[in-house]
Structure formats: structure tokens, C-alpha cells
Amino acid sequence: MCGIIGIKSTNNRINQDDLNTALTALKHRGPDGTGIWFRNDQMVALAHSRLAVIGLNNGRQPIPNEDNTIFVTVNGEFYEHKSIRKKLINSGHHFRTDSDSEILVHLYEEYGLESLSYLRGEFAFIIYDKKKDTLIAARDRFGIKPLNYYNNNGIYLASEAKALFALGIKRELDEEQLFHSLCFQYCSPDKTLFKNIMQIEPGHILIYANNTITIKKYWDLDYPDKSNGLSLQDNMSILKKTLFNSVKVRLDSDVPVCTLLSGGIDSALITSIANNISDHKIPAFTLCFEKDTYNEYHLAKKQASELGIKFYPVHISNRDILNSLSDAVFYGEGLAINGHISAKHLLFKKVREAGFSVALTGEGSDELFAGYPHFRQDLCTASRDLKALYYKNQASLGVQLPFGQELDLDFIKTKLGFVPAFLRAKASIGYKMHGLFTHDFCQGKEYSTILNKIIGSKKKSLNGSMIDKSSYLWIKLTLANYILHTLGDGQEMSASIEGRVPFLDHNLCEITKTIPIDQKINSIEKYILREVAKEYVIEDIATRQKHPLMSPPATLYPAEFSDYVLDTLYSSNLKNYISYTSVERLLTQVKDMTETEKTAYEPVLMLITTAAILMNRFNL
Template sequence: MCGIVGGTLRGTLESGRLEAALESLHHRGPDSRGRWIAEDGASFLGHTRLSIIGLDNGSQPLSDHDGNVQMVVNGEFYGYRKIRENLQREGCQFKTDSDSEIALHLYLREGMNMCQHLRGEYAVLIADQRNRAMIAIRDRFGINPLYYAVHNGEVFFASEIKALLELGVPARWCPQALLQESYLVRPHSHSLFQGIYTVPPGHYAVAQNGQVSLYPYWDMDFPTAEELATDSRSDEEVVAGFREVLSDAISERMVADVEVASYLSGGIDSCAVLGLAQTMATKPIRAFTLAFDDALFDESALAEQQAKLCGANYNPVPVGANDLADYYSDAVWHAETPFVNGHGVAKYLLSRAVRDAGIKVVFTGEGADEMLGGYVPFRRDLLLYNSESQDPATVQRLLAEMRESNKAVPALVGNEGARCAELDLVERQLGFVPSWMEIFAGMGDKTRELFSADLTARVAGINPYAMSLARLPVASQMSGRDPLNQGLYSWSRIHLPNFILTFLSDRMEMAHSIEGRVPFLDTRVAEFSAHMPIHMKIKGMREKHVLREAARDVIIEEVYNREKHPFATPPAKASDNDGLYQLYADTFHSKALEDQPVFDPAAVRKAFAAMPDLPFEQQALLDNLLNRVLSMTLMHQRFGMSSP
């Protein structure tokens, strides 16, 4: 991965702004920097490089032969060798060995149809002086970040918000986004910063004359329920097909001029990726595992067994509450979005350990739950909405069993009961309420109770789900689909890019110049998974059934049989020896809490004071809330935010 920045201007770029923006992205590309400014000063590009392929000659920006088209790329294009060979046969001359250069030649030959050829994790900026335009492209799932802002008639793009701030865009809270963040339904095109947006996944943006227009080029395309019913493939054929596309995705992601390592937990996603990758490798893959001192959250023993089975090199990375506290603020600065748990900080520390081991590239397991129905809310959807003939008592018993077996993450399980009135809009549009929205609604209501009086007044009457649904193509991509697939689609288009791929993926890896490669979010894997029969995703109550069968020969028996346990760190414990609890105490009794405009300090302190007397499950739920307050307080402080 790399860092990219660019813009179209009314005048000229203020001296030092581009250099400051590039410096803010140094962690994304410490190996070299490149910059281009148009002769008339009306547009510019910048690039910080993390060299992975074409180590000696892959500097950017890339340019056509007469300099009219300039390009910077952040990411990796898989299958690039075949595309490069085809382009060379057609007369294209390459100046570098980098995979990035295929995008330049594809654009010159096919314009925006180039997007159909791109496969991987990427963000691209193109300055096309022939058309007086700047074009920004983001990968299909939003793995790589790409933000933009229109400020004083000028348009700026960047890999991270901090670079936009260095270019002169003000740092202000967005009230509506704060409300939507509380319910974890912030639209895929919005940030928490007023006037700063993301190029949505699977879209490209065209900036001309100080305006930005967005165009989709790909979307998750689930078959209708009727189309699913006509699938005549046997279960064995589906398993074999999934094994083939996943293996191909992993094989393509092993292409690099540097070592490729792997994250490893006790979950089937990372175990399957490592197991399959090791069958293709010529030497043991180095695998890195987070190790916690709380048995309810620690998976290091399972990870060690998995590494031993497949012949990988096992490397545990111990992380405790004091470590989380020490690096919490830095992790928030990199994430540019609030936390609900310390797991983002843990990933930050994991990527640091990988960097310190001299590694630049790792496999990660994100995306499997989105493709294959891994999370508890998806199983809940199956029970509630795909079980017309199911005995109601059996449904309630299975729901209770799910809650009992997921004590570490009660916020992802939820409790049956009253729901917020705003969800009525969701039910009217979709015909039901996806469980993930219903479960997170309780967290949103609790967060809202802590809002300051000013923010409460600003968001009064706003439905947090309205704009999120308005930005989804409900009629074309969700209507008529199986309820489980509707839940998967909405989660993948809202929660995956704005939350999971931010504080559990790209940002925490790139904080230490580590490129994460995500096989489960390969285009071919996603398209195969979308058209898979429902029972191959969740069979009975066993999630990701097809993955278990496809990877059975390369994973340990305990992982094959193990229920999904969402990744989380232990909650803070009310103790003088718990660093995270002390960070809460120090922050909530500091001027920093008084200065931020989002939460009412007195309400926060009252909630925090109640924590020691609560039972574990309620402490864990409160910990989610306190993480939000802590991280937003630190965001306000670190970014110099102004009030909404």
C-alpha cells in the first residue's frame, strides 16, 4: 500500500501544503516520495511509496509519453502479469516493473472501462489535463481508503483525512454523522468530519470545475430468492468451486518481491488462509498471533496448533491492558474514527510487531464473515426470517444458546425486546429489520443518552437510518433477495468499509507501513459467495459451512468445529493495575472531556462511576460505550476539532 494525495485548484497551491500532506502520509509509504504539479498550477498529485513489487523502479507519479495524463496508485492489482503481457502485445511500452503501471495503460486505451479489469485492493488518482479533470477510483469493497473534500471551490483527494487537513480543509464535527456513528450506520460515503466524504466502494469520482460527481462501476449482486431456488449444483460442487476461487485469490496475493507473512487467530478465516497459503509456499510462512492474558479472549493456543499443523512459523504477540492504554491515542489518530473496543489498538500493536520483524506484507482474514454469514446477527436473521416452519420455542432456545456462547461480545448478540422507533423506516423499506441494525440500535440509544445538550438539539428528529438506506440501491440490489443476503449486503455496504476495514484493517496495518492482503474480499470470491445457496453459508446454526468444508484438510479439528467468536479485547477492569481503566479515569476527569462538544461530561462521569458495581455482561456493554467516549475525546484533541 501507499499514500496518495491530489487536487484541482482555483489558484495555486500554498507553499508547503503538499509537503505537509505527504509528511502526514509518511507511514503509508516510507520508501520514497513523488510529486507532480501542473505547469499552470491548477492541479497536483503526491505519492508516498511502500515498495512491494518493482522495488527499484516503481516510483510515482506515473505519466503518459507527453505528460498529459498523470497517475498515482495506492494498492495492489492481482493478475497484473497477464494484463501487462496483453497490453505489451498491443504495443504498450512499460517504464517500470510495478503492477501499478497497468492502470495507466488501461486508462489511456479504455477510459473508465479500465475499472472492469482491476482486481485487488486499490485507490487511484488520475490527473487528465486533456479533459481538465481529476478522477478518483476506489476498489470494490473499500479496502483502501480514499477521501475527498470541496473547499472554497477547490477539490482535494487523499488516502487519509489528516492529509486533507494539511491541505487546508477545516476539522469540524458533523452532527448527523455523529448520530449515525452511534448506531454504527454511518453511510459508506460519509466521514465524521463536516464536508469530508469518501469515494464509495466500487465507485469512481470525477472532479471538474470545483464539483465532484460519483459513478458506480461494480456492486455486490445477490440473486433473487427465486433464482437461488433454481441452483442445481450439489453441495460438493459448491465446496469445490469455493476452494478453487479462494485458492486462486490466495495464490495471486502471494506475488510480491518481498516476504509475505500472515496474521493468525483461532478463527477459521485466518486459519484457512494460512493453511491454503502454506500449501503453495516454498518455506514456512511467518504467522503472527495476538495473545491476551484473559482466557475468554485469548486464542493463541489454537493458533499455535494451527501453525504446527500446516508447518508455519508461529510468533505470538502478547498484549495487555497497559499496552492498549499506552497506544490508544496513537491508534485513534491513525484510524480517524471512534473505537467500540480495544481491538483496533491490539491490531495496531500486532502490525508493529510484524514491521519490527522486517515484514511489509501480511494476509488478513477480514471479509469472510461478510461473504459467508459469519457473525451472530446473520444467524439470528436465519432463525427469525428464514424459518417459516420452525417451531417458535425452538427459535427462542437457539437464540438463547447464541447469547450464552458469545459472552465475550454481548453487544453483537443483543436481547429481544423493545426497539427504537426509527427502525420502522427500515422495516417499511426492506420488509424486515436486519438483525445487525436492530442489535446496534440499543447501543445507539445508550450513546445518545450521553450526548451534550447542544448535539441533542442539533440531531433532534433525524432518523439515523434514513441517509444510509437512501444511499443503497434497495430496489435493484436488495428487493426480492433472501433476508440473510439482504443483511449481508447492507452490512457489507455500510459497516464493512466505514468501520471494520478502518479500525481493524488498513489503518492499523498502514500505521506501521504494513500492507494487508484480503483474499476473502477478492472479486471472484465475492461473486461466487453471493450466488451460493443459503445453506452453504449457514447450515443449521453452523456459520461459514462452505469454508469449513473447503478448508477441512488444512485446518485443525478444533477450528473446524469451533463456533465464530468475534475478535475483541478484554474490557477494562475496575482496578488500579488495569491501564485501560486508568486511561478512562484520567481522561474522564480531565479538561479534554470538558473541551469536547459531543458528550455531556457529567453524564459520562456518572456512567463511568457505576462501572465497578455492574455484572460482567453489563460491564462489557458499558465498556463499548466508554470506548466511544474515550476515542472521540482523543479525536477532538488530536485533530483540533471544532464544534459542529
């Protein structure tokens, strides 16, 4: 993975010193070299900060086509690039590098915007077409790789907002997005917490021509009206073949590859398949926590031993989580609901220190196979089942399952016919949060505004079953904005690690979305995946009920956490939005709460704390 920048100015020549400063702001994304291309009049520029993974010796970017009329800068990986390269060479194209990124410039020459249909992988890119004087930018289908932009006196694009600020763009907080993020955890899919800094949505392409932005959707989930009707065995056979291929293409690398391994089925299966395919052993890294109920060391160790691979346990203390929180928020450029953002930050540091640049991860499985407890709650109708669900998923209360009173979401029920359980969980956070807002911050703001806008804009895509609708919204809101961005790319790239996500291969998604729901949830979540996994994963993991991988709640250690929260708040400007007196009162109450209550209140206090950190680190 890399850092990319693209600028098309309408009034001032682009200053190379500013561009170099912006590249320095992205150095963590690409420590292996930089490249800059300017149009002759210095009104257009592309820049690249490189993490060398494929084509180590000659993969410098930006990359031009044969006659220097098209230039590209790419962040990410294009899989199956060798077969595509061969076809393009047979069509008369000439390649200058061994990099997978170069297929983009020749695909664009050959197919124009239709070239996106040939791309498979995790990517964000910027193209400049000199003949058409057009800048084009796009993100992968799920939003694994970020791309932000600012539109004023031209267009400015960069992998991270901090690079845009380095170019001289004003740092401001978007108060509406902050309000919504504190109420429901998320920004709008096309916005950020920074005023006037937008993001290209997953599966979308931006075209900047004649000083005008046009944004088009090139891919979406598009759930079918009915399932494929195939038997469990037939679907298992197709699933296994497709998943193996997804892992196989993601092992293509000129640098060492590892996996992340927990006690869950997703990462264990990816680790096992990778070692099944590879001609050499691929090691695994595991997060280890102090609190036993959150520590998956023993299961992960047992799986690693079964595979005979090198095992790297990464031990994280509660103090480590608080000490690393500020850096994790800075690199993630977003708010967090628990300390897992710090744990991920520290994990990738250890991966890099051990000499690895590429890590395969298990994200995306719960989205494709309805693995989260809130999907099961959406499916449940009997109160007895719901009570059992609550009991078995206490770690998810307040995060994925509602706890306590909630903000009114009847407007969503009117639009969808039901309220997804995960949105009810966010509404329970929002209800608790509203008592902490200052009066002025609440004035003129409605928590329903952005959710109405989001659901309205996605209404044509919200088809299929209740679970399909819930999955669609979770993927567009939580997966793209939080799991892949703040917890994923932000923390991976802070340590110069390229994260690869086999479950989020669009070929796999096209298959899983047609699998009947009773093959996904059948007395246990991710049933079909477990059936596939039995051949490759130890029984203790294959039969283990879903438990969210997260760090122990900081609220379980109230004295230490309270000091940290208050120190952070009083050094920030969050007092304009949050009543510090109310927060102090809540922190006192937390000390006497049950463990379940403390767990449910962690998202509230973490959102406030990480908002204060964000304001501090970005001088907002």
C-alpha cells in the same frame, strides 16, 4: 500500499511546500520515497508517498503514459498485472517501470473508465487526463483502501484526512456525523467525522471536470433472486479453486509476506493455503491476551506447528491497550467500540519490527459466508434457538447482538420488512448513549435521519433474501467504515504494512453470493467453508463455533479503565456533547455489573472515549 494526493485548484496555484507537508503527514503509509508531479501552471498536482512492494527499484510515482498526457498515482495492489501488462505491450504500449500500478495508466488509455472492470485487488487511485482536463479517482469494490476529498475552490483528494489538513483545509468536527456515530457507530458511507471531508464510497468513481463532481457506481454486490442450485460438493469444488487463486495472486511480492493467524477458521485457512501454494514457509503472527477466554494463542500455535511455520505470538496486556489507544484512533481516523483497535495497532508494529511489509488477513469471510451471530439470529425464528444463540455468543452482546433496551427502529422494518439484528445491537448502544448526551447536542437531531438516508439510497440494491439484505447493509456500513478502515487500513498503514484480503476478492464474492443459505448456515455457521477447510485446518479450529476475535473488554477492569476515561474526557472538548457527570455515574455503576453487563457497556464507553481522543489529536 502507499499514500496518495491529488489536487485540481480553480483559483490559487498549488504550493509545493504545502504538498510536501501533506506527504510528510502520510509518511507512515509510504516510508520508501515520495514523488510529485505538477502541471506547468501549478493548478494541478499529484503526489505519492511510497511503500515499495513490487518493482522496488523503479516503481516511483506518479507514473505518466508514453506522451505525458495522462498521469496516475496509486495506493494498493493490482493483481494479475503481469498478464495485463503483456496484453498492453502487444497492443503497442510501452512501460517505464516494473510496478503493478503502471497498468492503470495504459488501461485508461486503452479503455477509458471501462478500465475499472480489468482491475482486481485492493486499491484507490487518482488519474489526471491533461487532454480532457479531468481528474478521476476511485476506490476498490469493498473499500479496502481509503480515499477522502474536499470540494471547495477545486478538489483536494488524499488517502487520509490528516493530509488534507496539512494542505490548509480547516479542521472541524461534523456534529451530525458524530451524533450518528455515537448512536449507531457509523458515519454515512460517503462522509467522515470531519466537516466537509467526504469519502468516495467503495465501488465508486469520482470524475471532476468543468469544476463539477460526478460520482458513479461501477460495482455493487447485486445479490441474485435465487441461489445457484448446485450441490454442496459442486459448490465446494468451485469455492476451493477460487479461494486458492485468490490467495495465490496475493502472494505476489518483492518483499517478505506473512499472515495473521488466530484460533478462527478464516485466518487458519488462509495461512494453510498460503503455505500450501508457496515454495517457502510463510510465517504467522498471533494476538495473545491476558484473559483466557479471549486468548487464542494455543489454537493458533497448534495450527502453526501443524504447518511447520515460524510462529510470532504478540502478547498484549490490558495496560498496553489503553496506552496505545490514542495513537490507534489518530491513525484510524474513526471511533472504536472496544480496545481491539489498540491490539491491531500493536500487532502491526510487531509485524513491521520483524521485517515484513505485507500481511495476508482473514477479513471478509464472515460477510461472505454469514458467519456472524447476528446473521444467524436473522435466520432464526424459534425462541429456543434464539436463547441458545444468546448464550453461546455473550462476547457479541452489545456489539453484534442487542442487549437491553433499544432505540425504535420500526421505520427500518417498514422499509425492509424486518430489522437486521446488527442494527438492533447498534440501537441498544444508542439507547444507552442517549442518556449521556447533553441537551443541546440532541436538539434538532434525529437518529433515524442518516439511517433513513442510507437505506433509501441503497434501496435498489437491497434485493435477495433477508440474509442478503442484512449482509449488504453490514458490508456497506460496518465492513467498509470500521473493519476495513478504522481497524484495518488505518492500523496496518500506521506501521507501513500492506494488508491483503483474499476473502474480499470480487471473483470470490460473485461465487459466494449464489451459494444457498443452507450451505452457509447448517447447524453451524460457515458450514461450506468448514467443509473445505477440513483438509487444511486442524480439527479443533475447523469445528470450533464462531467466537469474535477481540481484546478483552476494558470494562472488566473498571478501576483502571475509569481513570483512563475520565482523564481523557476532561482533557477534551467533548463536554459540549456528553454529560461528564452522567459518564462518571455510569462508570461507578459498571463496577457492580455482571461480566455480561460490563461487556455490553464497553461499546458505549469506548465510543465516548475514542471521540474525545479524536477531538484531542486533531485539535477539534
